[in-house]
Amino acid sequence: MSDPLVLVSNHGAVRTFTLNRPQALNSFTAALHRELLAGLDAAAADAGVRCVVLTGAGRGFCAGQDLNDEGMGQDGTPADVEGVVERHYKPLALRIRSMPVPVIAMVNGVAAGAGANIALGCDFVIAGQSASFIQAFSKIGLVPDGGGTWLLPRLVGRARAIGLAMTGDKLPAAEAAAMGMIWRCVPDAELLEATMALASKLATMPAKALAATRRIIDEAVPMGYADALGQEAKVQGEMSRNADFAEGVAAFLQKRAAVFTDR
Ligand code: T3D
Helix, strand or coil, X not given: CCCCCEEEEEECCEEEEEECCHHHCCCECHHHHHHHHHHHHHHHHXXXXXXXEEEECCCEEECCECCCCCCXXXXXXXXXXXXXXXXXXXXXXXXXXCCCCCEEEEECCEEECHHHHHHHCXXXXXXXXXXXXXXXXXXXCCCCCCCHHHHHHHHHCHHHHHHHHHHCCEEEHHHHHHCCCCCEEECHHHHHHHHHHHHHHHHCCCHHHHHHHHXXXXXXXXXXXXXXXXXXXXXXXXXXXXXHHHHHHHHXXXXXXXXXXXX
8 A cells, every 4th residue: 555645643732744755855746735635624624633733754845746747748738737726726725724723834844836835824834944945936937826926925025025936046944034934943853842832832722813813914915815826826827838837847857957948
């Protein structure tokens, strides 16, 4: 029997979901999305769960979309990037943001593409010192999704949001914490303990008030999260029909530098 794509464990009232595709840096496949969403739905319905932690197995947190998975055009069919975003990333991002309990991303390693933005959509991000955040989309001719266009400017301001999204440069966890993009950066050896201390504290707090706090903070900004996610899916679909996307993915899989020609 194959390993589960998501490991689930409980520590008191804290439920931890560990993305479990370490050989591909826990990048998202359709099957991984289905398992994670089902797990989060079950946690949301379980009154015994009072805080959720999301993390990754091995040396990475999540490298975003698995560029070999269905919908990516590797089987010769046209890439259906808009569909992938609508079917998987939008429901996942909205599920996390509507959980009745706080959600902590425990970022144990690299978080790239939608992997970075799914982490940033959690209520707290605690990262180990060796972790990093990469808005990898521009490198394959796409735009940020997974909530990135909505989250980034709110977290770090327009200048840094544009800089991170356009360059696709790696942002070390300590710098992410210094610019207010994440809650904390801690030594790797202390990551689990620091996360569990926060999760255990949140689990004792009034869940309804915490969920309402999240909701009214999110509603107090002009463009709705769901609208931004919908816009991302639409523009992502447009970008995926460009030659630069095919070239970016091919170059990554062939381990060579991409040559972009669209304009
Ligand atoms: O449908 C849609 O596309 C819409 C949704 C889009 C959302 C997105 O997330 S788009 C962005 C997708 N993600 C990326 O472009 C990131 C690609 N990965 C990387 O750039 C690098 O792997 C990292 C910078 C994250 C880490 O680099 P490094 O040097 O630490 O590791 P590595 O050697 O590149 O990766 C380790 C293995 O994981 C490697 O496999 P191998 O050679 O050992 O068999 C690599 O191919 C695999 N891997 C990493 N990321 C992905 C991946 N395989 C498939 N898809 C990936 N995204």
